[in-house]
Amino acid sequence: xxxxGQTESASDEGSRSRAVRDHGVRLAxxxxxxxxxxxxxxxxxxxxxxxxxxxxxxxENVIAPFAFRVPKTPADVDAERVAAKRAVPPVFVVQSAALxxxxxxxxxxTQVADRAFGNGGESASATVAAAATQAGIRLTGPxxxxxxxxxxxxxxxxxxxxxxxRWLPGGxxxxxxxxxxxxxxxxxxxxxxxxxxxxxxxxxxxLLTRARQYHPDAGSEVGDALYVKLLSAFFRPTLLVDRPxxxxxxxxxxxxxxxxxxxxxxGEKVVGAHxxxxxxxxxxxxxxxxxxxxxxxxEASPARTAGRIVGSVLHNLVLLGVxxxxxxxxxxxxxxxxxxxxxxxLQFLVVLITAAAIARMPSPRPEMVPLALVGVxxxxxxxxxxxxxxxxxxxxxxxxxxPFRGTNALFIMLVGGVAxxxxxxxxxxxxxxxxxxxxxxGAYVLAAISLGLTLGWTWREIGLMAGIGALxxxxxxxxxxxxxxxxxxxxxxxxYLRLLEWSDLNRPLMQRLSLEAPGTYAHTIATANLAEAACxxxxxxxxxARVGTYYHDIxxxxxxxxxxxxxxxGRNPHxxxxxxxxxxxxxxxxxxxxxxxxxxxxxxxxxxxITEHHGTGRISFFLEKAKERGDVPPNPGEFAYPGPxxxxxxxxxxxxxxxxxxxxxxxSDPSPQKLxxxxxxxxxxRIEQGxxxxxxxxxxxxxxxxxQFARVLLGMYHSRIEYPVAAGGVTAGGVSPEPASA
Numbered sequence: 001x002x003x004x005g006q007t008e009s010a011s012d013e014g015s016r017s018r019a020v021r022d023h024g025v026r027l028a029x030x031x032x033x034x035x036x037x038x039x040x041x042x043x044x045x046x047x048x049x050x051x052x053x054x055x056x057x058x059x060e061n062v063i064a065p066f067a068f069r070v071p072k073t074p075a076d077v078d079a080e081r082v083a084a085k086r087a088v089p090p091v092f093v094v095q096s097a098a099l100x101x102x103x104x105x106x107x108x109x110t111q112v113a114d115r116a117f118g119n120g121g122e123s124a125s126a127t128v129a130a131a132a133t134q135a136g137i138r139l140t141g142p143x144x145x146x147x148x149x150x151x152x153x154x155x156x157x158x159x160x161x162x163x164x165x166r167w168l169p170g171g172x173x174x175x176x177x178x179x180x181x182x183x184x185x186x187x188x189x190x191x192x193x194x195x196x197x198x199x200x201x202x203x204x205x206x207l208l209t210r211a212r213q214y215h216p217d218a219g220s221e222v223g224d225a226l227y228v229k230l231l232s233a234f235f236r237p238t239l240l241v242d243r244p245x246x247x248x249x250x251x252x253x254x255x256x257x258x259x260x261x262x263x264x265x266x267g268e269k270v271v272g273a274h275x276x277x278x279x280x281x282x283x284x285x286x287x288x289x290x291x292x293x294x295x296x297x298x299e300a301s302p303a304r305t306a307g308r309i310v311g312s313v314l315h316n317l318v319l320l321g322v323x324x325x326x327x328x329x330x331x332x333x334x335x336x337x338x339x340x341x342x343x344x345x346l347q348f349l350v351v352l353i354t355a356a357a358i359a360r361m362p363s364p365r366p367e368m369v370p371l372a373l374v375g376v377x378x379x380x381x382x383x384x385x386x387x388x389x390x391x392x393x394x395x396x397x398x399x400x401x402x403p404f405r406g407t408n409a410l411f412i413m414l415v416g417g418v419a420x421x422x423x424x425x426x427x428x429x430x431x432x433x434x435x436x437x438x439x440x441x442g443a444y445v446l447a448a449i450s451l452g453l454t455l456g457w458t459w460r461e462i463g464l465m466a467g468i469g470a471l472x473x474x475x476x477x478x479x480x481x482x483x484x485x486x487x488x489x490x491x492x493x494x495x496y497l498r499l500l501e502w503s504d505l506n507r508p509l510m511q512r513l514s515l516e517a518p519g520t521y522a523h524t525i526a527t528a529n530l531a532e533a534a535c536x537x538x539x540x541x542x543x544x545a546r547v548g549t550y551y552h553d554i555x556x557x558x559x560x561x562x563x564x565x566x567x568x569x570g571r572n573p574h575x576x577x578x579x580x581x582x583x584x585x586x587x588x589x590x591x592x593x594x595x596x597x598x599x600x601x602x603x604x605x606x607x608x609x610i611t612e613h614h615g616t617g618r619i620s621f622f623l624e625k626a627k628e629r630g631d632v633p634p635n636p637g638e639f640a641y642p643g644p645x646x647x648x649x650x651x652x653x654x655x656x657x658x659x660x661x662x663x664x665x666x667x668s669d670p671s672p673q674k675l676x677x678x679x680x681x682x683x684x685x686r687i688e689q690g691x692x693x694x695x696x697x698x699x700x701x702x703x704x705x706x707x708q709f710a711r712v713l714l715g716m717y718h719s720r721i722e723y724p725v726a727a728g729g730v731t732a733g734g735v736s737p738e739p740a741s742a
Contacts, residue, residue: 022336025338026324026335026338026341027324029341029342029345030317030320030321030324030345031313031317032345033316033320033345033348033349033352034313034314034316034317034320035313035316036349036352037313037316037352037397037401038309038312038313038316040352040353040355040356041352041356041359041401041402041403042402053277053282053407053408053455054277054278054279054282054455056276056277056455057274057275057276057277058271058272058273058274058275058276058277058281059273059274060273061269061271061272061273062269062270062271062281062285062288063267063268063269063270064264064265064266064267064268064269064270064284064288065266065292066266066291067263067264067265067266068264068287068288068291069260069262069263069264069287069291070260070261070262070263070264070283070284070287071259071260071261071287072258072259072260072261073362074362075362076261076362077257077259080257081254081257084250084253084254084256084257085250085253085254087253088246088249088250088253089183089184089185089186089195089198090181090185090186090241090246091185091186091187091188091193091241091242091245091246091249092171092173092177092185092186092187092188092201092239092240092241092242093187093188093189093239093240093242093245094169094170094171094187094188094189094190094238094239095238095239095240096169096238098168098236098237098238099164099165099168099169099236099238101236102164102168102234102235102236103161103164103165105135105234106157106160106161106164106234108131109131109132109135109157109234110154110157112127112128112131113128113131113147113153113157114150114153116128116131117147117148117150117153124148125144128144128147129144132233135233135234136232136233137229137230137233138229139226139229142222143222143225143226143229146220146222146223146226147226152216152217152223155216155217156216156217156223156226156227156230157230158216159211159214159215159216159227160227160230160231160234162214163207163210163211163214163231164231164234164235167202167207167210168235168236168238169238170202171187171189171201171202171238171239172202172203172204172207172235172237172238172239173201173202173203173204173237173239173240174203174204174237175203175204175205177203177237177239177240177241178198178201178203181198182198183197183198184196184197184198185197185198185201186249187201187239188242188245201239202239204232204235204237207231207235208228208231211227211231215227261283262280262283262284264284264287264288270284270285270288271284271285289402315400316397319393319396319397319400320348320393320397322389322393323344323389323390323393326386326389327341327344327386330385330386331382331386334382334386337491337492339490339491339492340491340493343487343490343491344378344390347373347374347377347378347390348374348390348394348397350370350373351369351370351371351373351374351394351398352397352398354368354369354370355369355398355401355404359401359403359404360403364403364404364407364409365465365468366398366399366404366407366408366409366412366413367412367413367416367444367447367465367468367469367472368468368472369398369409369413369416369472370472370475370476370479371391371394371395371413371416371417371420371476372416372417372419372420372436372440372472372473372476372477372480373420373476373477373479373480374387374390374391374394374417374420375387375388375390375391375416375417375418375419375420375421375423376420376421376423376424376436376476376477376480376481377480377483377484377487378390378391378421379420379421379422379423379424380424380480380484380495381484381487381488381491381493381495382493384421384422384424387420387421388418388421388422390421391414391417391418391420391421392414392417392418394413394417395410395413395414395417396410396414398413399413399414408451411447411451412444412447412451412469415443415444415446415447416440416443416444416447416469416472416473418443419439419440419442419443419444420436420439420440420473420476420477422439423435423436423439423440424436433477433478433481436473436477437470437473437474437477440469440473440476440477441466441469441470441473441474443469444465444466444468444469444470444472444473445466445469445470447465447469448462448463448465448466448469449462449466451465452465484497488603492603492604492605493603493605494544494603494605494606496543498603499543499544499547500543502547502550502551502602502603502606503543503546503547503550505550507600508600509551509554509557509596509600510550512557513553513554513557516557516560517553517556517557517560517563517565517566518566519560519563519564519565519566519567520553520556520560520563520565520566522565523553523565523661523662523665524549524550524552524553526661526716527549527552527654527657527658527661528545528546528549528550529546529712529716530657530660530661530708530709530712530713531545531546531548531549531650531653531654531657532545532546532549533708533711533712534653534656534657534704534705534708534709535649535650535653537704537705537707537708538649538653538697538701538704538705540648540649540650540653541650544605544606544650545650545653545654547606548605548606548608548609548613548650548651548654549609549654549657549658551593551597551602551606551607551609551610552593552609552610552613552654552658553589553593553613554593554596554597554610555588555589555590555591555592555593555594555595555596555610556589556593557592557596558588558589558592559585559589561573562574562582562585562586563586563589565662565665574622579622579625579639580622580638580639582622582625583619583622583638583639584638586619586622587619587638587639587640587641587642590610590611590614590641590642591642593610594607594610594611597610608647608648608651609650609651609654611642611643611644612643612644612645612646612647612648612651612654612655613646613651613654613655613658614641614643614655614658615641615643615644615645615646615655615686615689615691616640616641616642616643616644616645616691617640617641617686617689617691618639618640618641619639619640619641620639622639644694645690645691645692645693645694645695646691646692646694646695647694647695648695648696649695649696649697649701651695652691652692652695652697653697653705655686655691655692656682656683656686656705656709657709659682659685659686660678660679660682660709660713661713663678663681663682664678664713664716664717667717670713670717672710672714675710675713675714675717676706676710679706679709679710679713680706683702683705683706
């Protein structure tokens with residue numbers, strides 16, 4: 001007795017130690033996630049300063065406790081710098097030296113022409129043409145003949161000289177110099193700069209128009225063409241773009257752009273009580289809160305800084321603890337699975353990282369936070385209630401962080417997360433993803449309309465929020481569907497789709513069972529019908545029960561002939577074996593079934609049916625046979641299945657269905673009353689043996705299970721009519737002989 005008491009005490013102590021260790025591991029996971037949330041959102045989640053939404057009415061005055069600045073976003077600063085550069089007019093400089101060059105070239109051409117035509121001779125025309133070519137003019141024969149006249153020649157050259165002398169000193173630009181220039185230009189001459197309209201700057205094209213007033217022979221076609229040629233040849237632009245000066249001026253203008261949008265003085269009112277909050281006031285309040293946080297961080301003592309960090313982490317840990325306690329109380333099986341806990345932590349971390357990136361955007365969009373990813377995945381993998389709690393905890397966790405506090409982020413994320421959690425329960429159709437996307441999108445649209453009407457948004461702003469929410473729903477649901485297979489493998493969870501895959505009777509293992517152990521196969525199909533109907537009646541997973549039943553006896557494939565349902569009449573190999581050997585063979589079909597399950601990578605929830613459908617029940621037939629021999633008292637452990645007893649409602653139902661179906665086959669007259677008595681006996685026997693002590697199934701549910709067993713068995717063993725002998729039918733006595741005339 002003392003030894004037993006010590007053993008029990010040691011066992012209890014070991015259980016407590018294991019429980020403490022398990023809780024400690026899960027607490028460490030939650031603490032790591034809380035620290036990660038703090039690192040992603042270093043701004044303290046708890047603040048004293050308010051942050052009212054645009055369009056809301058401030059309930060009280062908000063006065064600046066100290067002077068602070070409202071900085072512009074980097075994008076706004078860059079845009080203003082670009083605009084400032086564009087506003088700076090290009091700088092042009094007047095270069096008078098070009099006029100001296102023009103005068104010299106014109107004088108040289110005049111001297112050459114006068115000398116050549118004054119000397120006469122046949123080479124005069126060639127000499128003048130060569131001089132003109134050197135000046136950039138191609139003279140025609142009539143034009144050279146026109147220049148032979150000293151009067152007309154000097155009138156032309158004097159007119160060109162007067163035009164250039166009058167307008168070039170003031171600055172004349174080339175024809176394309178002002179292409180693309182709008183507004184004003186700066187002209188610098190002799191160290192003095194003036195700003196003039198760009199369209200008032202004289203270009204060579206405009207110079208030609210003004211030069212008409214000095215035209216010496218406008219009526220002559222040859223003289224007119226020659227006049228334009230001479231002006232074009234001897235023109236040199238005296239107004240040139242000063243690119244270095246222009247770039248310097250634009251750089252100075254960009255550097256002069258203020259980085260701050262507003263400067264708020266100490267004691268200045270940010271927004272008054274009962275006033276509608278505008279965008280300017282909202283920006284000032286946000287900057288005031290951030291400035292207060294930074295001011296507190298820079299001025300705080302190490303102890304206060306440490307306290308702020310601890311408080312922020314504790315804030316996050318408390319929220320995560322809400323989900324952990326929910327998991328512990330209502331889904332302890334999932335809480336015990338470290339893989340499932342790690343999956344939850346990973347999903348939470350993905351949402352936190354994404355939310356932190358969104359919070360750093362110039363205009364944070366909380367509808368982009370992928371809460372739908374978590375909601376849809378958890379609903380499909382586990383259940384909608386757990387997913388609902390996870391989505392709500394995540395929404396509060398993210399919405400309470402500094403960048404989102406005082407905004408509508410909490411409301412938006414709650415709506416999106418809850419909608420995603422209830423939008424899907426199990427994926428049974430290919431279009432389920434579209435239903436979820438539509439459901440979540442509709443939730444974001446309703447949220448956008450409600451906020452927009454409340455805060456006076458434009459329809460464009462409402463549509464923008466709804467569109468971003470729809471895009472987030474599409475991406476989140478698509479990712480959730482794509483990540484389901486690895487999540488199932490990691491957590492050993494089976495979804496409806498995975499069960500459908502394993503329910504295929506054409507899989508190699510099921511094909512082998514139908515060919516190598518046809519009796520076991522028939523028993524399996526009949527038991528699956530019983531189990532599925534019963535599980536559906538009590539709200540359990542009927543498809544899981546059916547698929548689990550398909551594989552519960554696959555271990556019999558190793559030695560199918562040693563199981564009665566596969567034996568021919570009169571041939572029982574156990575007759576030549578000792579009872580303990582026979583019991584070992586029967587018992588081993590559980591272990592051998594696990595070996596086959598490992599080969600085909602059968603999911604863990606389905607493998608549970610192999611070990612739990614017999615529980616720790618005794619192999620009674622061979623135990624009694626061993627007792628009859630009376631040689632050596634048999635070891636009861638050799639005549640019992642290894643277990644464990646059923647841990648789920650589905651495996652418990654399959655245990656009962658397995659016993660009922662096998663026993664019903666032994667009935668010679670399966671009448672409704674006998675079938676009902678058989679069912680009552682099997683269920684009562686399993687309860688008395690303690691096989692259902694750990695299964696989450698109630699007595700009320702067991703009554704429903706028994707009713708379903710009776711209904712299905714009555715359909716399987718319904719009475720049939722005897723066909724007339726004359727028709728070659730089958731009677732209770734056997735097959736009727738063929739008619740003589742046949």
